[in-house]
Amino acid sequence: MQAIETPIPGVWVLEPKVFGDARGFFFESWNARGFREATGVATDFVQDNHSRSARGVLRGLHYQIQNPQGKLVRVVRGAVFDVAVDLRRSSPTFGRWFGAELSEENQRQMWVPPGCAHGFVVRSEFADFLYKATDYYAPEHERCIAWNDPTLGVDWGIAEPVLSAKDRQGVAFAVAETYL
Numbered sequence: 245m246q247a248i249e250t251p252i253p254g255v256w257v258l259e260p261k262v263f264g265d266a267r268g269f270f271f272e273s274w275n276a277r278g279f280r281e282a283t284g285v286a287t288d289f290v291q292d293n294h295s296r297s298a299r300g301v302l303r304g305l306h307y308q309i310q311n312p313q314g315k316l317v318r319v320v321r322g323a324v325f326d327v328a329v330d331l332r333r334s335s336p337t338f339g340r341w342f343g344a345e346l347s348e349e350n351q352r353q354m355w356v357p358p359g360c361a362h363g364f365v366v367r368s369e370f371a372d373f374l375y376k377a378t379d380y381y382a383p384e385h386e387r388c389i390a391w392n393d394p395t396l397g398v399d400w401g402i403a404e405p406v407l408s409a410k411d412r413q414g415v416a417f418a419v420a421e422t423y424l
Contacts, residue, residue, distance in 0.1 A: 245275070247282035250342045253335060254357040255328045256283050257344050258316075262351055271351065273318065274376065283355060287314055289376040296321075297366045297373065302391050302405035304363015305329055305398075305414065309421045310385040312358035314378035322371030323347035324364040327398055329389065331422040332359040339417065341398050359423045361389055365400050387421055390414035 248257040258279075260271040272278070280286045297303065304327065307313075317326060327343040345367070346352050356362045364373065388411060391400065395417045 245272070245278050245282050250344075252328060252330050252337045252340060252342045252360070254285075254355075255330075255342055255360065256285075256355040258282070258353040258355060260351055260353070273353075274316070279316075279355075285355065285357070287378050289316070289378055291377040291380055293375050293377065295373045296370060298370050298406070299366050299368060300402060300406045302363065302365040302400060302402065302407055303411065305361040305389040305391060306363060307331060307361040307387055307389075308379070308382055308385040309387050309423075311379045311382045312423070313381075314358045315356045315362055315375045316353055317346065317356060317362070317364075317373065317375040318351070318353040319346045319348055320372045320374055321348050322366065322368035323349070324366050324368075324371050324373060325401060326354050326364045327362065327400075328354065328356040329361040329396060329398070330359070331361055331420070332424070333422055334424055335359070338422075339396065341396055343398065363391060365402055365405055367401070388414040389417050389420045393417045
């Protein structure tokens with residue numbers, strides 16, 4: 245796997261080595277040793293999640309203020325624009341975001357470390373989105389920042405996404421709980 249550094253420390257875009265021929269393709273979607281060697285991050289995953297969303301659905305920007313989750317995310321069907329926002333006050337990139345297209349064609353993955361909010365918007369007819377998490381879902385600690393917060397200025401490429409009731413209640417970055 246090739247690990248590509250992003251402008252946010254600890255956020256990585258990962259490109260697997262894909263072996264393809266007329267029959268199809270094969271690649272390792274997870275290898276703990278390879279991930280550690282490529283990124284310097286040693287982690288254990290405790291939960292895998294799978295969501296399917298239609299075109300224009302935006303999920304995020306989510307994080308857990310306690311029991312923060314690192315997430316290794318990928319798309320197995322369709323395409324999304326995936327975003328990480330640095331919520332670590334001690335980070336030189338606090339309040340900055342990074343986004344990348346993840347799709348079934350490019351087979352890229354993104355590592356979103358604990359201390360970052362995460363979200364994505366679906367660009368294809370629908371998308372199957374998979375992610376591995378380093379801690380368990382704790383709804384009592386879940387927080388949501390408004391997807392369209394002007395301070396963050398995330399360029400989602402969509403003016404009126406489809407949002408859940410929870411995501412419509414996202415708070416402004418200026419009042420959001422953050423990490424040290």
